[in-house]
Amino acid sequence: MSLAKTVLVQLSSLALGGTQINAVDFAMAVEDYGYRSVLFGPVDTLPPGGPSLLDVASARGVKIETYQRARGVLIKGAEELEQRARSIAADIIHVYGADAEPRTAFWGPCRWGRRPFIHTVYEMFVEPDTYQHTSLIIGTGYLQEELRNRPGPTTLISPPVDVASDAPNGDLAEQFRSGLNHLGKHLIVIVSRLDKWMKAYPVETAIRAMTYLADYDATLVVVGTGTEEARLIELGRRVNRSAAKTLVHFHGAMADPGPAYAGADILLGMGGSGARSLAFGRPLVVQGEWGTSELFCPESSKSLFRRSFWSAEPQLDAPENLADLLKDLIDSPEQREELGRFGREFAVKSFNLDAMSRQLASVYEQSFKRYGRLAWLRDVHREVPELADSMRRRMDPARYRRCPAGEA
Known part of the structure; x- marks a missing residue:
């Protein structure tokens, strides 16, 4: 049997929420298909009291590592994610959520198409600035129809339910x-x-x-x-x-x-x-x-x-x-x-978790063929203005703190 491939999973939040719990469930289940998932989530999103996603993950035997987000500086965030990807020898980057800062993955561990980029959007709509050539996973049927002309692969995988444990009891x-x-x-x-x-x-x-x-x-x-x-x-x-x-x-x-x-x-x-x-x-x-x-x-x-x-x-x-x-x-x-x-x-x-995980494993496997340097380059033109702005902010952060919004 071949060695398991490692997936770096970037979470948008560590609060309790459907998309985050889906990510934990998938991380647990895709192990059966040869994929080891390492989850990272921003520590500043932990709720001040009560249960969090860390409790859900612990109950499922899934480990989540936390990090402090580099707010407002794209390059720094990309470098941090790149370092994490190297430290775990990540083969694939999987970002969950429309608000999960996918640009840090694009300019970090996926730069030049070095690693496949998977993006799950389980919200009810997909923002127009979402990358067009990544592997996109959605969970809503009508979105599959709306995105039929999207150039990158789009796969419908319903949010999973562990029907073995979630059952009349x-x-x-x-x-x-x-x-x-x-x-x-x-x-x-x-x-x-x-x-x-x-x-x-x-x-x-x-x-x-x-x-x-x-x-x-x-x-x-x-x-x-x-x-x-x-x-x-x-x-x-x-x-x-x-x-x-x-x-x-x-x-x-x-x-x-x-x-x-x-x-x-x-x-x-x-x-x-x-x-x-x-x-x-x-x-x-x-x-x-x-x-x-x-x-x-x-x-x-x-x-x-x-x-x-x-x-x-x-x-x-x-x-x-x-x-x-x-x-x-x-x-x-x-x-x-x-x-x-x-x-x-x-x-x-x-919604069977086993069946949905099999589909996700198939997306992972196909992503090595579907995402590379050419796919990455096709999305670069969308990024140039924001990248330039991030570089200016990094070179002179004091100036941007002083300037009112919109004047920098």
Whole structure:
């Protein structure tokens, strides 16, 4: 058997988040295909308290090394990444996230096409300045159609779910529910970052929807933390006071929210959280960025899968619409069981970590043939203005600190 190839994985953040967790899962799984991954993440992105990606990685036996980012100086950041690539004898550079500073990889360890450059963008859109000749991995079906004329290879690999561990589990469910026996009989669970960008409004919609379920024996359990946490907690308190009962409960962040998924009667989610919800065999209501709510069922599954369980469409009367869906599910245990079974089968077929890792290993293998000096040179022209600006900043940093933005 040939020696394993080494992949340097550059992470954009060490906070809990779907893309970062995907990177950890892939690092664990591609070992079976001859690839050893070394993960690096910026230490300044660690949350000030509570669990982080380091906890997730530790539980999976994956090591993450931290570094201090060289902010605002491209060349310095590129040199640092180059040194790390040399120190681990990296064969491939894999950057995760649209905001992961891919230019440090381009001008550092991948300069002149010396190493293959893989870029995973699991966001819902790809920025126009993304490199055109790297191997790009996306997770959303409609992006594959939008990028069909992109000159570099573009591969659709769905965000993976470890369907062996993420599965219906009575012990996990009891573990979660035992500490919540003061809440309603029916637990509606949402696992999400509580950040303003994309996430807060769906959570707010769910909280407001609970005002219409005051006569039901149900509680919304919110698992996660973020910049909007305080505001959302206060909104939940107002809803609870108005109803004189606990309709909304904030659980905080969990390094592994598996018990929360398993213990739910109904799950709300979008993106990777939506995909993971299905694996636990629970009915899923997919929330959009601006308030849409759609029941995942055989009729909607193809469309929701193509959109990676997300929507940018606005919805009038969003809380009322979500409440109606939740009422129907609470009133019909048979429908919940049927939808949970369908969702589990869909997840096993569409998101299986083993199958997704096999695809990633294939991208790695093909990248040695597809990315070299010519591909790198074809993207250089896009970089010249920024490189020149970075060189000026490095030569005279004091001047650029003194100048107001836009005058340097």
